[in-house]
Amino acid sequence: MSDALVWQVIRNNNAFLRTQRGIGKRFSTEKFNLKKVNSPKYSGLANKHAIDVSAAAAKGVVVSTKNEKGRPAKAVTTSTLSKTPVASVRSLAKNTGFNKFHKLAQRRAAAYVRAQVKKPKVSKADA
CATH class of the missing domain: 3.30.390.110 (Enolase-like; domain 1)
Incomplete structure (x- = not known):
């Protein structure tokens, strides 16, 4: 179809x-x-071709790609990117290629990675 x-x-x-x-x-x-x-x-x-970016269970980003194949069980491939934030986004850009979802996937992955980075706590005495 x-x-x-x-x-x-x-x-x-x-x-x-x-x-x-x-x-x-x-x-x-x-x-x-x-x-x-x-x-x-x-x-x-x-x-028929699509990309999904979601947060990993521990750290990193899970990237799923949907390909056009006759077998639905083999149509979806997933990979986990658990490198540094910049390296994860760069790796995603290389893997997805420059298709119509390239920028959206990069932005979503960057948002997930940015949310996972621990920020240092500032005590009231330091402020």
Whole structure:
């Protein structure tokens, strides 16, 4: 099935759609949707090629890529990037190539890595 046909079927009716009061947009919580917006460009269900970036259990970032293969069990590959923050983002950029999701994946990975860095505590006596 083509991506456009799949999108026509799922665009108004799937389990991942969410609405928020006061906002006209519809959001999506599906796995391979980097921007979390219900649109054909970012849909992980409708597109054959997609990238997902999520936080690892301990430290680092988990990158999942979806490829076009006949076997659904082999279509998704995951890798964990647990290097330094700059090296993790650089490695993600090299692995994803320069496709349409390149910048979104980098920004999401940088945000996860930045949130995992421990910040030094400043006591009141030092301030």
